[in-house]
Amino acid sequence: MERILRGIMRYRNTTREQMVKEFQKVRDNPEPKAVFFTCMDSRMIPTRYTDTHVGDMFVVRNAGNLIPHAQHFQDEYFSCEPAALELGCVVNDIRHIIVCGHSDCKAMNLLYQLRDPEFASKLNRRLSPLRSWLCHHANSSLERFQEWRDAGMKDPLIFSSETPLRRFVAYIDEEQKFAVEDKLSQINTLQQMSNVASYGFLKARLESHDLHIHALWFDIYTGDIYYFSRGAKRFLPVDEDTVDRLSEEVRKFYS
Numbered sequence: 001m002e003r004i005l006r007g008i009m010r011y012r013n014t015t016r017e018q019m020v021k022e023f024q025k026v027r028d029n030p031e032p033k034a035v036f037f038t039c040m041d042s043r044m045i046p047t048r049y050t051d052t053h054v055g056d057m058f059v060v061r062n063a064g065n066l067i068p069h070a071q072h073f074q075d076e077y078f079s080c081e082p083a084a085l086e087l088g089c090v091v092n093d094i095r096h097i098i099v100c101g102h103s104d105c106k107a108m109n110l111l112y113q114l115r116d117p118e119f120a121s122k123l124n125r126r127l128s129p130l131r132s133w134l135c136h137h138a139n140s141s142l143e144r145f146q147e148w149r150d151a152g153m154k155d156p157l158i159f160s161s162e163t164p165l166r167r168f169v170a171y172i173d174e175e176q177k178f179a180v181e182d183k184l185s186q187i188n189t190l191q192q193m194s195n196v197a198s199y200g201f202l203k204a205r206l207e208s209h210d211l212h213i214h215a216l217w218f219d220i221y222t223g224d225i226y227y228f229s230r231g232a233k234r235f236l237p238v239d240e241d242t243v244d245r246l247s248e249e250v251r252k253f254y255s
Helices: 002-013 016-026 080-091 106-113 122-127 129-137 139-150 180-196 200-207 243-254
Strands: 034-039 057-062 096-102 157-160 167-170 212-218 225-229 234-237
Touching: 002 016, 034 080, 057 080, 080 096, 080 200, 096 180, 106 129, 106 139, 106 180, 122 129, 129 139, 139 180, 157 180, 180 212, 212 243, 225 243
Parallel strands: 034 057, 034 096, 096 212
Antiparallel strands: 157 167, 212 225, 225 234
16 A cells, blocks of 8 residues: 555656646546446556547456346346446447457456356355356356367357347457467457447447447557457457558448
8 A cells, every 4th residue: 555655646746737637628528439348457557558548438347357248137236337338328428339358367267267067156156256256247258168169269259249130250369379268368358249239228329330349358468459350350469560451440340
């Protein structure tokens, strides 16, 4: 805690003045462009690796960058994720939703272990809120992963996105660069796009192409950011060789 207090003092003496100017600029008319869902992992600093600033994004963080499917909730049982979708996309008319996973995700590493029925038992879930959270809201990702793994880990997966008819094909780590848990993390990130689209209050905007869902994936060891390209059917690194092509894809499909 002392480190945080000292950090606050450094902020007061360095970047505070500039940040206050940014706050004043957007105070009465903020225009955020995205709702950004990512993991709570301390190594994930989304505003830094996207170079975004005050007023640019709503950021929602939880264990495993999950957006629970609408089927899990009734009126009295809701969590902050759908509330954030409503606040961002209905109240504030944001047009882009981004889900960002990452490598060496501790939640995804634990989800991989939950393949063991004993480890995922009801008793163990009662003892661990984290296991319960993952078993309830990431089980669909684990099921997709296990089907893909059992089939040889080479065939593409098919996901739905904005609507059940707007499906896309996804090849996962064809170059075999990442650990098996990271492959699960990428599948989980794509599965959340389907979960976002399950909420009825977004249906009209999604069907009219007025609201768009994207996926990013961050490799914490190299600092590389990957964007899921529906055209290329895979996660592509965002770099000097791809950024123009990815920008064109965004303009073409999501403008």
